[in-house]
Amino acid sequence: xxxxxxxxxxxxxxxxVGMAFLGLILNQIMSAGALVYFxxxxxxxxxxxxxxxxxxxxxxxxxxxxxxxxxxxxxxLLGVFALGKFFEYLALRGEVAGWSGATLMIDxxxxxxxxxxxxxxxxxxxxxxxxxxxxxxxxRRIRRTAFHSLRLCWRHPVRLMAFYALLTLLGTLTGAALLxxxx
Numbered sequence: 001x002x003x004x005x006x007x008x009x010x011x012x013x014x015x016x017v018g019m020a021f022l023g024l025i026l027n028q029i030m031s032a033g034a035l036v037y038f039x040x041x042x043x044x045x046x047x048x049x050x051x052x053x054x055x056x057x058x059x060x061x062x063x064x065x066x067x068x069x070x071x072x073x074x075x076x077l078l079g080v081f082a083l084g085k086f087f088e089y090l091a092l093r094g095e096v097a098g099w100s101g102a103t104l105m106i107d108x109x110x111x112x113x114x115x116x117x118x119x120x121x122x123x124x125x126x127x128x129x130x131x132x133x134x135x136x137x138x139x140r141r142i143r144r145t146a147f148h149s150l151r152l153c154w155r156h157p158v159r160l161m162a163f164y165a166l167l168t169l170l171g172t173l174t175g176a177a178l179l180x181x182x183x
Contacts, residue, residue: 028065033058035135064134067142072127079119087112125164126153 005013033054087108094104129149130142139145153160 024069025062028069029058029062030054031058031131032061032065032135035132036061039136061135064140064142065131068127068130068134068146071142071146072123075126076120076123079123080116083112083115083119087115121161121165121168122153124168125160126150128164128167129153129160 005016008016033056036057037050037054091104091108094108126146126149129152130146133139133145133149133152134142137145
């Protein structure tokens with residue numbers, strides 16, 4: 001991906017960034033619309049079309065979902081920064097203690113990636129639970145909802161994290177399979 005982006009003309013990069021940002025915005029709206037759709041609404045309409053329904057039902061939740069996304073992103077970056085500092089400290093201690101090159105060059109980075117992935121799954125599971133609770137209860141205050149979903153994550157850590165991990169894994173594998181098939 002880095003080589004591919006390096007080969008692109010510099011005028012296309014702002015377009016790619018804009019498309020990624022637009023995709024992020026539409027993802028938040030459509031996710032909220034899907035949660036509203038699966039919640040089941042009391043009103044029956046004349047079948048307005050699925051995309052129209054998802055957009056119209058998800059739009060009121062857009063700013064709430066964006067706040068949840070910003071909080072989750074900040075938590076993820078803070079955790080990755082802390083893990084990076086910890087593994088940097090561990091690598092320095094390992095060099096002084098005389099750890100093998102395989103441990104320092106292979107095992108520690110693999111452990112760091114695993115810890116960062118685990119942290120991503122924790123934060124992602126929390127953000128997903130916060131979004132679901134926000135839509136199901138039609139909550140406006142994200143702070144209270146965030147603490148409520150934190151309690152939910154504390155009570156069911158494996159189930160919630162495993163669900164989010166499976167979702168992200170399937171999404172990543174599907175994207176990779178599409179890229180491979182297109183190649």
